[in-house]
Amino acid sequence: MAALSKARRVVVKIGSALLVDRAAGHLRAEWLEGLCDDVARLRARGVNVVLVSSGSIALGRGTLDLPQGALTLEQSQAAAAVGQIRLAGAYQAALAARGLTAAQVLLTLEDSADRRRYLNTRATLEQLLRLGAVPIVNENDTVATDEIRYGDNDRLAAQVAVTAGADQLILLSDVDGFYSGNPGLDAAARRFDRVDAITPEIEAMAGDPLSGLSKGGMKTKLMAARAAMAAGCDMAITQGDVLRPIAALEAGANATWFTAQGTPQQRRKAWIGAMKPKGRLVIDAGAQRAIHGGSSLLPAGVTGVSGAFRRGDAIEIIGEAGETLGLGLTRYDAADAGRIKGLRSDVIEDVLGYPARAALIHRDDMAF
Known part of the structure; x- marks a missing residue:
């Protein structure tokens, strides 16, 4: 498997069972410090890092002295509201001590299902990473109900990896990889070092959650792997309850790598190219030369707009001679695109308001 050192953008998923002491309900501060040491090490060599972290409900329920076992929706949302402050503060302090800036991003399923919200999320994550921040992403449990929930942070992490254009996703787990059976129950279960395709046979091997705090089992991890691989992102499942889990992975710790075909950029281009305009x-002609040279398409180079499209829709890019140059996802709807065509970027705000x-x-x- 390609070394983690080759990655340029990494998403790391952290489950509640790793971050919060199950019995006491307290943050595992030493473990968090070790994780942030790993993040700082990656950032020092120019790797963008996004953390998808559970833990807000687990932290909040202890603070509010809520009972063990299943919580009502209202109790979960209250626990999340209290715990999220503690969780964000802990990440902020640990990363700041290493010269890094933390950013909080709270999402629901609607934010990826709705094209406009998806594009907003993508743009925000991209800007944060360009500015050197470390986004800390979690499900917005204070407002999410069953209809708008991801339901587990494995799939949330995969969606974040796809949205951010990550080339590697690491799921820090309570097991050291994907096994042919439940290693806690089946002594003959074998761990896979590498999975190149998720076949029906692989799916049949997936088990159920073992952790009392985590909702994600191997079935959800396979769902995450499928989404990541389809977007050109490699995914690893590895043991997370060591003090430096990412450093351990780089040093050769046990893991299962799910390998993608192509890069995130190649897969994204293929996805766009297959969309209906x-x-x-x-x-x-000037805009045509610019985009073929790798530049974005600015309104100044647009001479005509047609169709009824919304922001985020795929639209055809047509040259002066009428030839189709390619497809692109528009950042404006048809009405506003028509208003700003031919204009310099510095006057767009005056026109649109x-x-x-x-x-x-x-x-x-x-x-193209």
Whole structure:
């Protein structure tokens, strides 16, 4: 498997059982410090890092002295509201001690299901990473109900990896990889070092959750792996309850790597290229040269707009001679695109009356 050192953008998922002492309900501060040492080490060599962290409900229930066992929805949301402050504060302090800036991002399933919210999330994560921050992502348990929940942070982590364009996703688990059976019950169960495809046989081997705090079992981890691999992102399952789990993984700790075919960029381009266009933009020769040189498409180079499209829809990019150059995801709806075509980026806000994005289609959202 390709070394973690080759990754340029990594998402790390941390479960409640690793972060919170189950019996006492307290934060495992020493473990968190070790994790942040690993994050600082990755950042020092230029790797972007996003943490997807559970723990808010587990921390909050102890503070509120809620009973053990299943909580009502209202109790869970109250615990999350209290615990999220503690969780964010702990990450902020530990990362700041290492010269890093923490950012909190709370999501629900609606934020990935709705195209506009998905694009907003993607843009925010991209900007945070460009500015050197470490986003700490969690499900927004204070408002999420069953209809808008991911339900587990394995799948949330996979969605964040896809949204952020990560090339590797690491699930820190209470087991050291994916096994042919439950290693706690089956002495003959064998661990896979590498999985290149999730076959029906692999799916049949998945077990159920073993941890009292974590909701995610191997079935949800396979779902996460499927989503990550489809987006060109490799995924690892490895033991998380050591003090430096990422350093241990780099040093050769047991793990199962689910290998993707292609890079996140290649898979994203293929996904865009397969979409049905909802409209058209005609561009001039200067804009055509610019986008083929790797630049974003700015409104100044657009000479025509047609179709009924919304922000985030795929639209065709047409050259002066009428030839189709490719597809792209638009950052403006049809009405606003028509209003700003041919204009310099510095006057868009005056025309639209709200802070605007410089590019009509970003270079990362084009497929030729």
